[in-house]
Amino acid sequence: MKTLRTNLTILRRSRDKTTSLLTVIALALPHTVFLAVLGGVLMFKYRFDHPTNDLMKNGPHLGLAVFAAILLIIPALSMGAAAARLGLSRKAKTLATLRLVGISPAEARTAAVADTLLQALQGILTGSALYVVTLPVWTLLSFQDVQVTSSEMWMGVVQLTAAGLGMLILTALSALLAMQKVAITPLGVVKQNQTTRINKWSVTLTLVFFASWFLVAPFIMQGSVAAGLTVLLVFLSGNIALMNVIGVAAVTLLGRLIARVSRSASGMLAGRRLAADPKAVWRSFGALGLVAFLVGVLLPGMYSLFVLSDPSSADTEVTIIIHDLTLGLVLTMAISTVLAAISTAVQQAIRALDSASQRQALLRMGASKDFWVRARRAEVSYPAVIIIGGATLAGVAFASPVMSVGNILVAVAAAVLCALAALMLVLTAAETARLLEK
Numbered sequence: 019m020k021t022l023r024t025n026l027t028i029l030r031r032s033r034d035k036t037t038s039l040l041t042v043i044a045l046a047l048p049h050t051v052f053l054a055v056l057g058g059v060l061m062f063k064y065r066f067d068h069p070t071n072d073l074m075k076n077g078p079h080l081g082l083a084v085f086a087a088i089l090l091i092i093p094a095l096s097m098g099a100a101a102a103r104l105g106l107s108r109k110a111k112t113l114a115t116l117r118l119v120g121i122s123p124a125e126a127r128t129a130a131v132a133d134t135l136l137q138a139l140q141g142i143l144t145g146s147a148l149y150v151v152t153l154p155v156w157t158l159l160s161f162q163d164v165q166v167t168s169s170e171m172w173m174g175v176v177q178l179t180a181a182g183l184g185m186l187i188l189t190a191l192s193a194l195l196a197m198q199k200v201a202i203t204p205l206g207v208v209k210q211n212q213t214t215r216i217n218k219w220s221v222t223l224t225l226v227f228f229a230s231w232f233l234v235a236p237f238i239m240q241g242s243v244a245a246g247l248t249v250l251l252v253f254l255s256g257n258i259a260l261m262n263v264i265g266v267a268a269v270t271l272l273g274r275l276i277a278r279v280s281r282s283a284s285g286m287l288a289g290r291r292l293a294a295d296p297k298a299v300w301r302s303f304g305a306l307g308l309v310a311f312l313v314g315v316l317l318p319g320m321y322s323l324f325v326l327s328d329p330s331s332a333d334t335e336v337t338i339i340i341h342d343l344t345l346g347l348v349l350t351m352a353i354s355t356v357l358a359a360i361s362t363a364v365q366q367a368i369r370a371l372d373s374a375s376q377r378q379a380l381l382r383m384g385a386s387k388d389f390w391v392r393a394r395r396a397e398v399s400y401p402a403v404i405i406i407g408g409a410t411l412a413g414v415a416f417a418s419p420v421m422s423v424g425n426i427l428v429a430v431a432a433a434v435l436c437a438l439a440a441l442m443l444v445l446t447a448a449e450t451a452r453l454l455e456k
Contacts, residue, residue, distance in 0.1 A: 037367075038137060044364045045141025046148060049185055051353060053149040053173070054156075055090045056181060059083050061170040065162065073162040073335060079342060086350045093305035093357050131193045138189040142182045149178075159349075161342050221267055224260040228412070231257075235419030254315065257416065258308055261409070265304050269296035269401055276400055284389055288396035291369075299401050302361040306440060307409040309354040313436055314413020316347055318429040348436065355440040359447035362398060366448050369394070398448040402441055410437040 062083040069075040153168040160166060173181075231253045273292025280286045292299060377390050414430055 040364070040367050041134075041137045042141045042144060044360065044367075045138055045185075045189070046144035047360050048357065049142050049145030049182075050148040050152070051357060052091055052185065053146065053178065053181055054152070054171070055087050055353070056177070057149070057171040057173045058156075059087045060173050060177070061166065062161075064170065065164075071163065073338060074164075077162060077335075077339060077342075079162060082343070082346060086346060089305060089309060089350060090353050090357070093301070093354070093361070127194075131190060134193040135186065135190055138186055142185050146178060146182060159345065161345070163338050220260070221264050224257075224264050227253075227260055228257055228416075231416060232419060254416070258311065261308060261311065262304065265300040265307070265405075266296045268404075269293075269299045272401060272404060276396070282392070284392035285396050287393045288400065291393075291397050292401060298365055302365055303358055303401055303405040303444075306354045306358040306444075307405040309351050310406050310409040310437055310440065311413040311416075313347060313351050314410040314415075314433045315417045316343070316413075317433045317436075318414065318417045351436050351440065355443050358440070359443050362402075362444050363447040363450045366394060366398065367450070369397075394448065395445075399445060402444050406437050406441050406444070410434060 059080075062080045065074040066080045073079070150172075153171050156166045156171045157168060158166075234249060234253070270293050273289045273294070273296065275289070277286050277289030277293060280289055380389065381387070410433055414433060
């Protein structure tokens with residue numbers, strides 16, 4: 019224990035202020051999102067148990083809130099785990115020095131994990147405080163024809179503590195896993211990279227399954243409504259699942275293609291980086307791509323239902339449900355965009371720290387100062403445009419066979435504008451890496 023305390027003290031004193039601040043921020047913001055999403059689910063659960071109108075008891079809100087939470091909580095948790103690996107390169111020199119004076123690899127790993135947990139605790143406390151401070155913001159929204167209150171979004175001290183402990187445990191596991199993938203020697207920290215293999219059958223199955231929808235879609239309108247909705251949900255959920263399966267393979271193929279056809283050294287470097295670590299790219303954009311696909315499918319669908327509904331009818335439940343679904347969809351897209359922006363900023367910060375020595379070497383060899391900037395921008399913009407834009411267009415294409423009501427171009431334009439706004443925010447977040455590159 020005394021050795022651990024000594025090693026931990028050395029690591030804490032050798033921290034870089036910029037890296038430490040980024041690590042805390044990268045843990046605090048996803049934890050804030052995690053708590054807000056969890057609070058929203060608990061709010062709908064409370065309304066379901068204590069309804070004040072028929073929509074709270076019979077509406078689809080609770081199930082849809084759980085579905086949206088799954089889409090958002092998983093990337094939020096993975097973001098917190100990724101933040102635990104931020105700045106490992108800055109600890110490399112100190113860890114190598116500790117190994118040089120005689121500590122074992124296991125002791126070095128334990129000290130690194132303990133240091134990460136201390137930073138994670140700061141991030142979790144900051145994120146919890148941000149969650150409490152932002153509670154009044156949710157009162158601007160209304161669901162089920164009832165305005166959201168701060169007390170409904172407040173989950174309670176017990177749940178807040180449990181969520182913090184869960185994030186802390188996940189951070190510890192992620193840090194342990196990250197330390198298992200490196201070799202700590204007296205000469206430095208060496209990463210062990212694994213080549214990502216592409217499963218051609220999964221890619222083929224996804225394309226065939228997506229194309230088969232266009233053969234089945236014309237016939238679902240001819241049967242009963244229940245049968246049509248069942249077929250629609252099967253194909254929709256199947257496409258979402260298959261997109262998640264082939265996401266990493268798609269990024270790998272994109273990276274290889276860019277590296278092969280690029281005519282510039284920066285583009286070739288960006289392509290090779292994408293192919294070398296496609297999982298990190300998919301962690302950044304995967305959830306946003308899935309939500310963009312849903313936006314492309316459901317926004318036109320919501321617009322069609324709105325056109326079909328009769329606003330003058332005494333029964334306004336359909337109108338309220340359409341309003342809630344549209345608001346929930348846009349809100350999910352916005353939160354996914356924020357998570358993707360944070361993830362991109364963290365990933366590029368890690369990249370900037372890890373490649374510092376390479377940048378210095380290339381500058382001495384005569385490379386321009388803008389070389390890394392162009393490579394970084396290409397590394398972010400190519401997958402962002404393909405995943406976000408491609409998923410949105412795929413969603414619109416998926417919904418096209420059943421688009422037959424009103425001026426559907428309005429809904430399509432809204433989906434495209436959502437994708438463009440998400441893309442601009444992600445690309446802007448990536449520019450924060452310039453602070454570290456300088």
